[in-house]
Amino acid sequence: MSSSSPHEKMSPIELRATAGLAGIYGLRMLGMFIILPVFAFYAEHLPGGSNYTLVGIALGAYGLTQAVLQIPFGWLSDRFGRKPVIYVGLILFAVGSFIAASATDIYGVIFGRIIQGAGAISAAVMALAADLTREEHRTKAMAAIGMTIGATFALSLIIAPALNRLIGVPGIFVMTGVLALVAMTVVSRIVPDPVISRFHSDTEASVGRFGNVLRDPQLLRLDFGVFALHAVLMALWLVVPLSLRTAGLAADHHWQVYLPVLLVSMIMIIPAIIYGEKKAKLKQIFVISIAVLLVSQVLLAYTSDSLWGTATALLVFFAAFNLLEATLPSLISKIAPVGAKGTAIGIYSSVQFLGAFVGATAGGYLYQHHGSSALFAFCGILLALWLVFAATMKAPAAVRTRMYHVQEMDTGKASGLSRQLAALPGVHEALVLASEGVAYLKVDMSGFDEQGVVQLLGGEA
Template sequence: MTPLELRATSGLAAIYAVRMAGLFMILPVFMLYADVLPSATPLLMGLALGIYGLTQAMLQIPFGMLSDRVGRKPLIALGLALFIAGSVIAAMAESVYGIILGRALQGAGAVAAAVLALTADLIAEERRTRALAAIGLTIGLTFTASMVLGPVVDRWFGLAGIFWLTALLGLLALLLLFTWVPQPARSRPHPDMVPVPGGLRGVLHDPELLRLNAGIFILHLTLAANFLVLPLTLVNRLGLDPAQHYLVYLPVLLLGFGLMIPAVIRAERQRALKPALIGAITVLIAVQAMLPFSGHWVTLGLALVLFFAAFNLLEAALPSLVAKTAPVASKGTAMGVFSSCQFLGIFAGGMLGGAVLTHGGSAAVFGLGLAAALLWFWAAVTMAPPSHLANRAYAFPDAWKQASAQLNARLAELAGVAEVRVSASEAAVYLKVDPGRFDETALRDLFRRGTPGGGRTSSRV
């Protein structure tokens, strides 16, 4: 990447990291305050934990579309301001109701789609995949760091201190947005990255995408519900002081991450994403069945390692499957709906988990995750084998701007090309290709030597 693109990628990844930290840093410690927080009940604690996901899911697609009209940076700044305000309200809250309000405002700053759109504005099509990979890696590392830092910050500064730290990180993100992230020359719609009007109907009626959306919903429902119980499990079953919980989370997260990486690489190389998906769901089912009976540190540690290994694999595999499944013209919309389902899962896990905890206890909460995972297993087994096509985007020469239909036809003739979308406004083409058959040299040759008004150039490989 160019120096400008490296600045854009690092700054936007940091903005993503701030929001992830705000979501996950309280996850391992919040339920430890259930007995001391005024007006707290299991249901209200679950609502406070999960309402972030509800407001995020409701607003992220509208925010992404609105950024095409009002500009990326102003909208991201507004979202970060809401995030900071919510963090301050939660930090100053004197009861669970104040935390619920603060968490709702945190989620209302739903800038994820706008950040992706700004990424697309600043990074050339040919290098955009690298930028997204860097942002994705940052998200994964932030999740791990947040789970470890949460108990450490709580030990020194309490629950309010976590929210104050989140507010300070939000201010840092605002500073990075205006001093480090470059200003794009212009903003354009990016259908391969963010939702576009008119694309929702097809995405919501695609049965394979619905299966994947249900999967990410269940995965995050299970995560949120489990953490209504796990912090107290470490205290009551293992007698572990809350300040030492990071000693559990750090090794199990690292081991889970280490188990996930070779599994994902192998699944991609061997074109075995569906078996890997079903295998990870099976592990999730086994873990949910183990957790109610894990009273020793060995069994509980094993269950948590397996949980995070399965969670990380599924978190990595599901977006890849959505990108492979969605039509090239609707990929951004499909990813937006998928992300909304992820956050709705967090909300549902908090609410349902809190209700189940009220009436059935901790074992019933683990049972909720087990039942959801069993339903997901059935949906995954019945899904069609995913395609092994890859998404590619390229800028094309200005000479083709007035001949987009002819360019579309020429590109469709290239070997290995399964789908084509030509965007004259962006001077870009979006392709789904078979990596084993597609020859990028032929495409470059078409761009370089093919002319809209000239003779037909043979471009089949």
């Protein structure tokens, strides 16, 4: 076994790789999120922009190509290398941004957003992060990248109104295209080249694991959940900016609502996350959060003419949204088989982007033909279904995933070691993959005796 332990610090190379890849992920997601609070206003002045079905498609189009291409891009990175695939994805994203910036009608924006989404580098970035971090520190790297996504989303909502006033939506598209090109420099000069690049079951999707994951009713509940969550999020951006304007707040001052709402909502969820993890009450917190999200739809529907009412409804929404966004990946890790975690996450991420497309498109259609009440009803039905699915799911075991490096061995020896590890106290599931040189364990949150694992693996050296 590797002499390092989970308690050691990440090496300078690991820190550099994590910071660089988190920055790339953040820059790219900024380009996806930053138009959300301002696009409805821009579309009003575009030919075809009065058709809210088309506006919805323009908002969510990136999600469709992202959902379709994300896992294949990961597979291509296994064959052609991580960095070449990331370069291609960033170029596609930049090209899509420049097409959207130069568009003279809503159809041009839709085309640009489709190309933006085609730069689906998420899986390749995660695989490169796995190549560049030791097993003992990979969770930290993935957590850092995940936190960057949340921070980027919050930053986008806050700065978008001011940027819209200064450079307009076309300027924002140009800016995001330039940032994608800057990200290529980060990949080249800051992110190290991997010494060895191989498949990682904890971060990449495997064709052979698809059937197991797609037949798991618990994982399917979570997949529907993230689909509903992001469908609702995207649908709301068709009406919330307009509601704030109708309530008397000028578009370039909308940050005055978004900033305090996001800050307060993030503070509110910290005790719930800590309680849910430490007391093994994740399911209860999860179900309550979905119910609160459903309440927020009712509040948004009935307070659309009131600035304070809309702000309060948004606070309720984002408190529940941020908590669910943080909880869902944790639940995926707890429920997915240790050898299929990457596959489960890949499907989950693809369904998330598909939800963004469906939510924006359906929301635009409903708003165009039946008004905001139909849009909120659509969101409410999705959340009510999710609430039923979540309430009937099994409570996840209080476990966490640990990874350990192991020496080279044949498949038979790896199977025997898997059985020995699984028999240790506090170990719920164990899988040693000789091809990856990794032992994956699912262990108790408390009471796990790591020393037994260390001694057993050390005896194999």
